[in-house]
Amino acid sequence: MYQRLWKNMDHLILAAAGALLLFSLITIGSATLEYSDPSYLQLKSLSFFWRLTKLDFTYVIKQLVWIILGLIAFGALISMDYEILIKHSRLLYGINLLLLLAVIFLGHTALGAQRWIAIGPFQFQPSEFSKLILIITFARFLVEREGRLNTFKELLPCFMFVGLPTLLVLKQPDLGTSLVFVAIMFGMLFMAGARPALLVTIIGLGFTAGVVLYFSHSYLHHPDVVLEERLAYVNKALEGNLYYVNTDDGIRQEMLSLHLSTDKKADLLKYKQNLEQRHRVWHARHEKFHKYTLKEYQMTRLTIFVDPESDLLGAGYHVWQSRIAIGSGGIWGKGLLGGTQTHFTFLPIRHTDFIFSVVGEEFGLMGGVLVLFLFALLLYRGSRVVLVARDSYGVLLATGIVCMFAFHVLVNIGMTAGVMPVTGIPLPLFSYGGSNMLMNLAALGLLMNVYIRRKKLML
Template identity: 50%
Template sequence: MLFRRIWRRLDYVLLCTVLLVIAFSLITIASATHITTPKNVGEESQLLFGILNLDAMSFVIKQLIWTLMGLIIMLAVIFFSYEDWPKYARALYIFNVLMLMAVIFIGKTALGAQRWIAVGPFVLQPSEFAKIIIIVTFANFLANREGKLNTIKDFIPAFAFIGFPMLLILMQPDLGTSLVFMAIMFGMMFMAGANPKLLGGIIGGGGLVGFGWLYAYFKNPGKVWIPLHDYQVDRLTIFMDPYRDPLGDGYHIIQSQIAIGSGGLFGKGIFNGSQNQLNFLPEQHTDFIFSVVGEEFGFVGTVLVLALFFIIVYRGIFIASQAKDTFGTLLAAGVVSMMVFHILVNVGMTVGIMPVTGLPLPFFSYGGSSMITNMIAIGILQNVYSRRKKLVF
């Protein structure tokens, strides 16, 4: 009975839009992981492989499985009222810290980073789930301080609350997710009524300090210390001039720009993108999947994808405005802040106007942890929206 009443109050515009994005992503992943026909197969097998490459489809099948798992978890998140979550906030925060610390000691290393934990046959990225936990726990933290975020002294506890888990993520190292934490923090603090001038001043001042630090680092090589690895510094700056190292750090950006630019108005067609199909485009099914959209579906395809994301963000903002309490508003604000940052950075890095940080495109990039995290985020929005008014029995 309760579930039926909740089901009637869901935001179906949001749900259907998310499903459309996922459907588009599965088609794009199929193309991004498409490989040539294996040798030594019969004529009938060649025809089969030409239409549907079974090896390549394994990525699509895995992503579909992760999506179904995400939908099930999303339904579970919707069912348990968000109003009861504050009582578990402290335990969740401690669990989050322990989970991130575990990565340092028992995590798997890949591509120069130690970010993953093997759980049976699955490999999970705890920092993805940490985003959701920090949204829930920080929403509770700020809800108890509504109207009390007016001075630097008031801001310090909030910075410390976010800073400790963010430091653990930086140690992996995972600069991209650390920046997501900052976006979540500032977005939620703004919605919690933090002094906007002070908040803007801190963001602007922090940006100037960061640029100044990088400038001093490059002007005095070897003399100025910076809390980043060399490859992270290169990623943060190479987008300004990728041809400075066209076969190294700038390669990703250059190939991505070529792919998107060659797509034209309507694109080259699915499975027909040369940069994608010939593997010139790196990480085409994960970080640079938007480049595949640009090459094979053209300007029209990219506008469609961005329009769908706009609807998701708009519905998230609407849900935040309709929430019946501060905690619900902050939950929705945290989810929107996370998604907006992911979208802006991922799309921005593919066109060469943002640093390459390795952030996936929500619901679009291949990856189980990311998909489940984003489905939980949608579950949070639906939970808040379905309870915007008291359920009557």
């Protein structure tokens, strides 16, 4: 049986995935190594293969363990007919919701988010596995609604089906995974027969809502920040430091319009009372906006890529350093362990979200092109699986997996290049992380499962 399984696999998918995994281990080993000027100079004289021995193998070994576990999951998902998973999709959907609820009440908090559940010394992230569970369960849901996806009213149950786990993930908060859910949903709806014009209209409405959200936030955020800043300047003036008050054109004009003078303490106190009253109003509006929409830091992360220079030491730091790292690599890169942005720790979270920046700095444009080629090959062959699948279940499963990988690659690489919002979406099969790696390899196993069983009697 195993020989027949191997014979009927898509070997190009295996080759692309294997090359990405190998490249990722080398990059992780480099990204996690920190050193000073003397050690950097010593490494510069070593050949590529000698530099391999100098990698930081702590994270490499951990990632290798997760890859092995992922390959076990890959093999397990290949060995069973995917119809068995479809048959138990309702149970899987319930388990998915329970795990996401458990995160809210029992989850471990790290980096400002509550996304992990600890089991002994290990931690796993249910929202990662929920992507694959959503694909499996949504495939059955859509097949059962075949022919009833032609109007917005008929699509509402689909939005509710995907919306429930999405809201639970947003609660963690995990905006990136929520966006992945949306990408999976629309890709699978399209392949299930929903009218393209209707889907485009809904996406357009969503984009319009995003634009309105952006400008509404700007309208409320700017006065709140400006008034808070001016209050700080007036407090400094009351302490004797008149520099900021006298050099701020906005303060000077406002005080003149109120017939107040910056030289009189009584006038400054009156102006301060005026500022405090206005600041309370605008701040309350600003807080109410974030209560019912995205948090302040989420809005900042989604919009800072447009102008990272506006906050280089704050929210724009990640994007700016990533641009520097990729741009400094040139055509051929600085060589393995040669990245100064990486190894002098200017580049943040470089082994996870911004690992492509390490590729750009150390392996240059050619290294980046190689990674993109491997992903393109993986996605192309995955799309072929969609075309040859034996039934609607297989088509939708393969579509969901391809859409998930494509969205991850597009957003992550776009994020590191500064042309997409920073959403914390990892690069599949490449970024460091146990739950994500395990889920990605399991997803590839399910994709290969569909391909192997493209003929009903093949096994």
